[in-house]
Structures are given as C-alpha cells and as structure tokens.
Amino acid sequence: MQPNPSPCIAVIGAGAWGTALANAAARAHRKVWLWTHRPEHAESLRKHRMNMTRLPGIPLESEVHPTNSFEPLGEAQIVLLAVPAQITYDVGKRLVPFMRSDSVLLTCAKGIAQDSGLLMTDIIQKIWPQGPYGILSGPSFATEVAQGLPTAVVIACSKGDDAHMCASALTSPTFRIYHSVDLIGVALGGAIKNVLAIAAGMVQGRSLGENARSALITRGFAEMNRFARACGAQSSTLMGLSGLGDVILTCSSSQSRNFALGHHLGSGGKSENSPLRLAEGAFTAPILLEKARTLGIDMPIVAAVVAILSHKASLDSVIHDLLERPIGPETI
Numbered sequence: 420m421q422p423n424p425s426p427c428i429a430v431i432g433a434g435a436w437g438t439a440l441a442n443a444a445a446r447a448h449r450k451v452w453l454w455t456h457r458p459e460h461a462e463s464l465r466k467h468r469m470n471m472t473r474l475p476g477i478p479l480e481s482e483v484h485p486t487n488s489f490e491p492l493g494e495a496q497i498v499l500l501a502v503p504a505q506i507t508y509d510v511g512k513r514l515v516p517f518m519r520s521d522s523v524l525l526t527c528a529k530g531i532a533q534d535s536g537l538l539m540t541d542i543i544q545k546i547w548p549q550g551p552y553g554i555l556s557g558p559s560f561a562t563e564v565a566q567g568l569p570t571a572v573v574i575a576c577s578k579g580d581d582a583h584m585c586a587s588a589l590t591s592p593t594f595r596i597y598h599s600v601d602l603i604g605v606a607l608g609g610a611i612k613n614v615l616a617i618a619a620g621m622v623q624g625r626s627l628g629e630n631a632r633s634a635l636i637t638r639g640f641a642e643m644n645r646f647a648r649a650c651g652a653q654s655s656t657l658m659g660l661s662g663l664g665d666v667i668l669t670c671s672s673s674q675s676r677n678f679a680l681g682h683h684l685g686s687g688g689k690s691e692n693s694p695l696r697l698a699e700g701a702f703t704a705p706i707l708l709e710k711a712r713t714l715g716i717d718m719p720i721v722a723a724v725v726a727i728l729s730h731k732a733s734l735d736s737v738i739h740d741l742l743e744r745p746i747g748p749e750t751i
Contacts, residue, residue: 431510438453450494452484456487495522499527504531507543524551526540526552540603554574573660575600614703616670616678617681621681676698677698680693708725
C-alpha cells in the first residue's frame, strides 16, 4: 500500500495515550481526528485545546481535531485504536462500518482479552478481517509522547508494505517508528511486560533493593522469552523495543500504572481499594498464566503476581517461595 501525499489519521480514544498519539501524528504533518465517546469531552478538548483531565498543561497540536462522531473515519487512511485492551473489541466493532475499505487499523493497546484469551492482534483481525491491520507498541509513556520528547516504537502488520507505510506516515523528528511483520512478538511483549511491571513494583514497594529488582526483571524477561517463542514470536522482536525496551521502561518507573499497582501492593495496600486495580497487567496475568500452563511453560514470576492479586498467597510467602526455587543453569 502506498501512502497518500498527506494521509489523514484517526485516533480512537481520547485518554492520555490516545491524546498523546494524536499529538505525535500531528507532528508528522498529518491531519488528525481525535475521537472520544463523550460529546462533552470533545467540546472540552476543542475549547481548551488540551486534555484537561488526563494531560493537563500539554496543548493539542493545531492539526488535532476532536470529535465524538465516527463520520470522519471515512477520511482516514490509518486508524489508531487507542482504547483499553478489555474494550478494544467492542469499540472496534462500532467503528469499522465507518472506515474506508483500504484503511489500516492499528491497535495501540497492550494486553490479552480476559474474556476470550485473544491477543490484541487477534482481536483486530476479528474486527477488520477484510482490511489491513496491525499493532503499535513499544516503550512510551503518554506524557512524554504528548510533550514531544524523543520516543521510539514499532508497528507490526501482517504485510510488510503496510507496516512500512504506517511507520513512514507517523514518524516525526521526535517519534521514531520501526516496522515489523512479527505480530505475535510485538503483541506479547506489550502484554507480558505489564505483568512483570507489577512484580517489579512489588519489589520496590517492599524495599527489597535494586539488586532484587534487577534480578526479577532479568528472570521475568526470560519468562517472557520462553512463552513468546513457544507461541511463534521471533527472538529478535523480544530483544527490541516492544519486548526488552518496554520491560526496561515499565519496570523502572511509577509513571507505569502497572508498576504503581505493584508498588501499592508491596507497600501493604489492597488492590480492591485502589483505582490502579484497572491496570492492564491485572487483567492479563491470570489468562497469561493459564496459557503458560497449557503450553507447559514455567513462569514463576507471573504465577507469583497472580497468587497475590487473587489473595491466594501473601507477598512474603511468595518471595520466600521464589528464593527457595532449586538452583540450576541460567537459561533465557
């Protein structure tokens, strides 16, 4: 697929991530429609030219046009679906009747659907089976992307030409995009790192030290690697932005909702008493563990996160069990 001279972009979802992506696309000299389901939110975005609740103080780029209508989708060559993983299918099914038949639909969510166990790329394929589709992922905090700070991500599509077209259309001096055809690797990297970030946050919240956090991240990445390769992902993808890159970012900063949830739990808080309970990793962890057991893949750190989130074990007992695991050769 060849891009138009100046393809129009639509971003579905005006939360922090969707708003940030809209700004990033506008900096690539594109006209951008930013969709929100609430008319009053669209009006606020138009009036204040910023997302007052999610990204206060960061102005919208001039080429970002807020709307609560799907009608402008008929103009968009690339559609970025930037809603939470657990509602991606429902929102996607609503928007596709308004899309052009040749539009590329990209999911920008990181997770696994809890009700079906499907990856985000599988969800997008179900939503848009007749058209080109893919996924955008990588180490990217919304605030920094919205501000225009340097960021690098990856877009994977089933056809390399589609991935290259999208990367070319959305790349700007501060938003660098690589392209790939490894849909499974990119989708799993984004999903699994959320669970590992919860574990890393627990270590930080429990004041177990930087040595422990480094060890957990490394061994957690080994779990990701084993699982993703068993699902058909390429090792090179896991070593890239959507795998290792995203693990490094989200396991190291409280800007990550998943890390913040883990820190809350590690400090003695309860998940049901925190708005952080809606972090994507909390939805992904149990279905990921179920899939791992079906495949015969050992994921002790993921199992530990599930045990704590489900109140089947205390943090102290989980730490004890992890430290008591048999010593063996280091494997990745």
